[in-house]
Amino acid sequence: GENVEQHPSTLSVQEGDSAVIKCTYSDSASNYFPWYKQELGKGPQLIIDIRSNVGEKKDQRIAVTLNKTAKHFSLHITETQPEDSAVYFCAASGGGGADGLTFGKGTHLIIQP
Amino acid sequence: KAGVTQTPRYLIKTRGQQVTLSCSPISGHRSVSWYQQTPGQGLQFLFEYFSETQRNKGNFPGRFSGRQFSNSRSEMNVSTLELGDSALYLCASSLGRGQGSSPLHFGNGTRLTVT
Numbered sequence: 001g002e003n004v005e006q007h008p009s010t011l012s013v014q015e016g017d018s019a020v021i022k023c024t025y026s027d028s029a030s031n032y033f034p035w036y037k038q039e040l041g042k043g044p045q046l047i048i049d050i051r052s053n054v055g056e057k058k059d060q061r062i063a064v065t066l067n068k069t070a071k072h073f074s075l076h077i078t079e080t081q082p083e084d085s086a087v088y089f090c091a092a093s094g095g096g097g098a099d100g101l102t103f104g105k106g107t108h109l110i111i112q113p
Numbered sequence: 114k115a116g117v118t119q120t121p122r123y124l125i126k127t128r129g130q131q132v133t134l135s136c137s138p139i140s141g142h143r144s145v146s147w148y149q150q151t152p153g154q155g156l157q158f159l160f161e162y163f164s165e166t167q168r169n170k171g172n173f174p175g176r177f178s179g180r181q182f183s184n185s186r187s188e189m190n191v192s193t194l195e196l197g198d199s200a201l202y203l204c205a206s207s208l209g210r211g212q213g214s215s216p217l218h219f220g221n222g223t224r225l226t227v228t
Binding site for chain 1: 117146148155156157158159160161169171203205213216217218219220221222
């Protein structure tokens with residue numbers, strides 16, 4: 001089955017700086033890659049997603065890049081703000097969506113004032 | 114539009130008992146998926162229901178089961194509870210069938226503690 005590795009497990013950045021979280025996946029048939037943000041006491045919230053026919057997608061301060069050849073994808077957050085502090089999860093879905101999403105272990109992003 | 118609603122928010126059960134968790138999806142969503150979240154294993158897929166039928170299942174023992182009703186609401190049942198079943202159980206709904214067909218929208222989960 002699919003295996004998703006996520007790094008780093010903890011990331012501390014100064015407010016206003018950029019943050020980058022990286023994930024690799026193992027199944028070359030995976031074609032859907034969402035990113036979720038989870039705040040304390042809440043469920044994961046989808047913040048951006050990308051499909052395998054696209055190399056990059058941007059939504060305001062958030063962008064995701066996908067390298068199918070290397071089987072890795074990354075989340076980029078620019079101009080970080082205190083409200084960006086949370087745990088971020090990457091995930092991958094196998095071809096056809098036959099299996100559930102496979103999640104990375106999460107990155108705890110800390111925005112230092 | 115109301116989000117995914119899970120009840121109850123917290124549950125404390127004793128080893129050997131059984132438990133039923135409930136999930137109401139976003140209006141119009143026909144697919145409901147369940148995930149288990151623990152500090153050690155992270156988020157793991159349990160199963161997905163679409164049009165009252167289980168469409169796929171993760172790698173969990175048969176003690177974990179579920180069902181979906183005609184109004185798309187779903188319940189998850191865990192029988193013969195073990196200490197290791199303590200976790201946050203998350204329900205997610207989506208428009209289409211399959212985890213990659215349309216975005217998943219998660220509820221805030223049910224925190225189950227087994228003593």
